[in-house]
Amino acid sequence: MNSKIIIYSSFLTGFLSLINIPIVQSETTQHLEIFKLKETITNNNQDIFTQDFDDDFVANENFNQEFAQQEYEVPDTNEENEENWPSPIEDDEIFWLLLVDRLEYRASDGKDLFYWDVQGWVGGDYERIWLKTEGEVAFAEKESGDAEIQLLYGYLIAPFWDLQVGLRYDREYGPDDDKGRVFAVIGVEGLAPNLFEVDTALFISENGDISARLEVEQELLVTQKLILQPRFEINLAAQEVENFGIGSGVNDIEFGLRLRYEINRNHAPYLGINWIRLVGRTSDFSREEGESVDNFSVVGGIRLLF
Amino acid sequence: MKNPLNRRNFLRLTTGLGLAVGLDYLTPAHSQPMKGQKAVQDNSKYSDVIDLTIQETSVKIGGRKATGITVNNTIPAPLIRLKEGQTAKINVTNNLNQDTSIHWHGIILPSKMDGVPGVSFAGIKPGQTFTYEFPVIQNGTYWYHSHSGLQEQRGHFGAMIIDPIEPEPFEYDKDYVVILSDWTYEDPHDVLSNLKKMSAYYNNQRRTIEHLSDDSMWREMRMDPTDIADVTGATYSYLMNGLVPETNWTGIFKPGEKVRLRFINAAAMTFFDVRIPGLRMTVVQADGQNIQPVTVDEFRIGVSETYDVIVQPRKEEAYTIFAETMDRSGYARGTLAISKGMSAPIPKLRERPVRSMKDMGMNHDMSGMNNNSTMNHDSSGHNDHGSMNHDASENMDHTTMEHDMFNDEAVMNDSNDFGVGNAGVPMMVQSRLNEPGIGLENTGTRILVYSDLRNIIPGYDQRKPDREIELHLTGNMERYMWSFNGKKYSEEKEITFYKGERLRLTFINQTMMEHPIHLHGMWMELDNGAGQYKPRKHTVIVKPAEKMSVEVNVDVTGKWPLHCHLLYHMKVGMFRTVAIADRPVEAS
Numbered sequence: 001m002n003s004k005i006i007i008y009s010s011f012l013t014g015f016l017s018l019i020n021i022p023i024v025q026s027e028t029t030q031h032l033e034i035f036k037l038k039e040t041i042t043n044n045n046q047d048i049f050t051q052d053f054d055d056d057f058v059a060n061e062n063f064n065q066e067f068a069q070q071e072y073e074v075p076d077t078n079e080e081n082e083e084n085w086p087s088p089i090e091d092d093e094i095f096w097l098l099l100v101d102r103l104e105y106r107a108s109d110g111k112d113l114f115y116w117d118v119q120g121w122v123g124g125d126y127e128r129i130w131l132k133t134e135g136e137v138a139f140a141e142k143e144s145g146d147a148e149i150q151l152l153y154g155y156l157i158a159p160f161w162d163l164q165v166g167l168r169y170d171r172e173y174g175p176d177d178d179k180g181r182v183f184a185v186i187g188v189e190g191l192a193p194n195l196f197e198v199d200t201a202l203f204i205s206e207n208g209d210i211s212a213r214l215e216v217e218q219e220l221l222v223t224q225k226l227i228l229q230p231r232f233e234i235n236l237a238a239q240e241v242e243n244f245g246i247g248s249g250v251n252d253i254e255f256g257l258r259l260r261y262e263i264n265r266n267h268a269p270y271l272g273i274n275w276i277r278l279v280g281r282t283s284d285f286s287r288e289e290g291e292s293v294d295n296f297s298v299v300g301g302i303r304l305l306f
Numbered sequence: 307m308k309n310p311l312n313r314r315n316f317l318r319l320t321t322g323l324g325l326a327v328g329l330d331y332l333t334p335a336h337s338q339p340m341k342g343q344k345a346v347q348d349n350s351k352y353s354d355v356i357d358l359t360i361q362e363t364s365v366k367i368g369g370r371k372a373t374g375i376t377v378n379n380t381i382p383a384p385l386i387r388l389k390e391g392q393t394a395k396i397n398v399t400n401n402l403n404q405d406t407s408i409h410w411h412g413i414i415l416p417s418k419m420d421g422v423p424g425v426s427f428a429g430i431k432p433g434q435t436f437t438y439e440f441p442v443i444q445n446g447t448y449w450y451h452s453h454s455g456l457q458e459q460r461g462h463f464g465a466m467i468i469d470p471i472e473p474e475p476f477e478y479d480k481d482y483v484v485i486l487s488d489w490t491y492e493d494p495h496d497v498l499s500n501l502k503k504m505s506a507y508y509n510n511q512r513r514t515i516e517h518l519s520d521d522s523m524w525r526e527m528r529m530d531p532t533d534i535a536d537v538t539g540a541t542y543s544y545l546m547n548g549l550v551p552e553t554n555w556t557g558i559f560k561p562g563e564k565v566r567l568r569f570i571n572a573a574a575m576t577f578f579d580v581r582i583p584g585l586r587m588t589v590v591q592a593d594g595q596n597i598q599p600v601t602v603d604e605f606r607i608g609v610s611e612t613y614d615v616i617v618q619p620r621k622e623e624a625y626t627i628f629a630e631t632m633d634r635s636g637y638a639r640g641t642l643a644i645s646k647g648m649s650a651p652i653p654k655l656r657e658r659p660v661r662s663m664k665d666m667g668m669n670h671d672m673s674g675m676n677n678n679s680t681m682n683h684d685s686s687g688h689n690d691h692g693s694m695n696h697d698a699s700e701n702m703d704h705t706t707m708e709h710d711m712f713n714d715e716a717v718m719n720d721s722n723d724f725g726v727g728n729a730g731v732p733m734m735v736q737s738r739l740n741e742p743g744i745g746l747e748n749t750g751t752r753i754l755v756y757s758d759l760r761n762i763i764p765g766y767d768q769r770k771p772d773r774e775i776e777l778h779l780t781g782n783m784e785r786y787m788w789s790f791n792g793k794k795y796s797e798e799k800e801i802t803f804y805k806g807e808r809l810r811l812t813f814i815n816q817t818m819m820e821h822p823i824h825l826h827g828m829w830m831e832l833d834n835g836a837g838q839y840k841p842r843k844h845t846v847i848v849k850p851a852e853k854m855s856v857e858v859n860v861d862v863t864g865k866w867p868l869h870c871h872l873l874y875h876m877k878v879g880m881f882r883t884v885a886i887a888d889r890p891v892e893a894s
Binding site: 084085086087088089090091092095097125126156157158159160191192193194195220221222223224228265305 | 405422423424425427428429453455499500502503504507510511512513514515518522525526527528726727728729782784785787794795796867876877878879881883
């Protein structure tokens with residue numbers, strides 16, 4: 001090749017990289033110097049490997065191996081102590097997730113409200129710190145609402161199941177009332193056969209009252225981007241807690257059906273319906289307050305994954 | 307400080323580049339045709355010293371600007387061409403602000419030169435120059451890449467060709483490297499985070515409610531039958547010699563010429579199915595090793611495998627080199643043509659495959675298992691290269707077969723106690739070496755299968771293995787955990803091989819994904835029914851619910867990695883160190 005071209009192009013290459021011009025990758029002129037070995041295979045494969053070799057090279061692989069490992073002296077280029085070497089892979093890394101599962105406006109007869117349900121974790125493969133919060137704000141004549149936050153430690157106890165223990169804090173507020181209480185939480189969250197996502201927990205309040213909650217949901221793909229999410233929730237209590245309007249036994253059941261459109265995995269607006277029915281003593285308490293026990297709402301919101 | 311641009315090496319590595327600048331564009335050196343005959347004949351043309359500089363460089367991939375990790379300013383890294391018998395001396399300078407390394411994939415060398423931080427050496431610190439020096443005692447098609455973090459995903463890989471001392475048992479007129487890779491504009495660490503958040507994050511080909519009843523068993527098992535690839539065309543651009551399909555890398559031939567294509571799968575996560583419509587390919591090397599030629603229409607190349615094929619286009623036409631991803635979410639593409647600028651039709655992507663119950667080891671029908679345990683006599687029948695040996699398989703000594711431990715029977719998979727690190731356990735495991743793999747079952751064309759591979763000469767050590775190590779490939783897709791025997795690297799680090807032994811290493815895949823398992827420093831001889839002609843591989847694909855054995859001659863010292871070559875599987879723990887120890891003295 002013309003040495004002028006080489007020198008010219010070498011300078012140009014160097015210059016371009018110096019001023020950080022992106023190297024354009026594109027098709028190229030393919031001029032080929034033929035790389036050809038004229039020898040062909042003989043009738044017996046083994047012949048080619050038993051013919052005479054160059055004096056200084058023997059194709060015997062046993063010999064080669066020894067050559068590589070013993071006769072060849074490894075240059076001592078790395079004097080650092082082996083104990084200071086880094087790990088070849090870092091498989092103990094900490095990851096995190098923040099899922100705003102439901103952030104929605106609930107329109108129902110006379111009592112609209114804003115609702116959120118957010119879950120997050122930070123941790124490794126086996127141990128994670130979980131944060132869960134849900135709550136609602138009602139925009140009736142006077143603003144009222146309730147909120148709960150849970151801080152849990154989770155440990156992977158089975159391939160699909162995370163055992164979670166921690167604390168829950170509840171707060172209710174309204175025109176007349178403002179009260180809170182603390183619970184101890186023990187729960188299990190995971191994926192049940194048939195791809196039901198299950199989150200269940202037992203709560204013991206600061207006064208020793210015991211209650212439980214089961215949430216089950218599923219994701220059904222209508223298309224790759226359109227996802228139907230049916231969900232079911234039931235709350236139970238062992239004792240009556242009149243102060244919080246809770247009866248013993250089943251307190252309420254809730255059904256939801258949301259259809260979300262995943263613009264991408266991280267952003268998905270949705271529409272849906274939600275139905276809550278209070279039952280037993282809980283519904284009696286609610287009636288006494290003049291509240292409805294049967295609440296159907298149309299919901300719209302967004303699901304966010306961070 | 308050494309001058310990294312020692313003139314001769316600079317010329318060697320950028321000759322093609324210079325030519326392209328002079329005429330047209332700047333291109334990565336790898337996409338240039340290789341050095342020719344002169345180099346082969348004149349040993350002085352081989353560099354005694356090669357200088358490589360690793361740094362972050364602004365690159366354009368498919369017209370879009372990105373920052374990649376380059377070696378001597380190119381992605382892929384420059385082609386390194388060595389000669390068997392020489393001593394390679396390669397100075398690697400790290401201009402990154404983090405540690406780096408180069409691992410010479412498939413090269414038999416002293417363990418300190420293997421280039422794996424934490425196993426072979428300390429890694430190359432920012433600003434440091436590390437000199438690799440090793441005798442080159444093999445020949446064929448290999449490659450090299452970073453073994454630090456996720457750098458490989460950012461472009462830190464290149465081809466390495468070692469020319470043989472003795473002529474190769476096949477002939478050809480032209481020689482091209484075809485290096486396949488996957489590129490993402492995302493930060494690779496974000497890709498991993500996304501997988502940790504949601505393992506199906508990149509799967510946009512899931513089954514919908516239309517198939518709800520078909521999938522009842524999968525749903526029951528909490529598995530996804532469309533889980534073919536963890537990272538897909540949803541984020542990847544697939545590259546051939548660093549170029550997107552639209553750019554169309556082109557190899558030039560004259561009609562009737564025999565063209566050698568050296569396929570290297572340098573992808574981080576992607577298996578490719580390679581075909582050239584209109585041409586049959588004669589596979590002559592696998593993982594750099596000469597094999598008895600097999601002529602096929604298509605082959606699957608697992609991550610980090612290499613296959614050398616020879617094609618002989620006779621018409622004055624263009625032929626598409628089509629490398630479709632296993633999950634059918636994209637493709638890399640190039641062209642063989644008589645002149646630049648030509649192209650041939652690009653095949654349509656085939657429908658994405660769906661896992662079958664066989665991938666969960668639940669197929670008790672063994673009818674498909676009858677045709678592989680003996681030799682594949684028809685492979686040479688397809689061979690239209692007069693120079694090649696049609697009688698290869700007939701010449702083999704069938705009596706050696708009785709020494710073979712190869713067994714294709716399905717066995718109950720009873721060892722299922724791998725803890726929380728393993729989610730799905732196949733009921734049965736069996737050999738699947740005669741299967742082309744998922745998505746290639748019913749193409750009606752000849753697909754390369756592992757049982758086709760037979761070495762061209764008998765292995766030099768025909769000892770029967772005296773010890774067997776069983777290694778289970780395990781994973782928990784829900785949490786994106788990958789491991790061996792249910793334990794990730796940080797929980798169980800080392801396996802011991804005894805020096806001098808011939809070891810049988812049996813992989814049992816408990817997961818429903820293919821894993822390319824790579825052993826450094828030693829060859830794995832695949833026990834595929836080839837008797838003494840077992841093919842030597844540096845990487846073997848283990849299919850779901852497969853039980854596969856390789857035999858290893860432990861003739862080295864030091865420490866060596868053994869890992870899944872899917873980058874993110876390795877990163878989260880599917881990795882072990884092999885320590886070579888003296889055989890313990892038996893207690894008397």
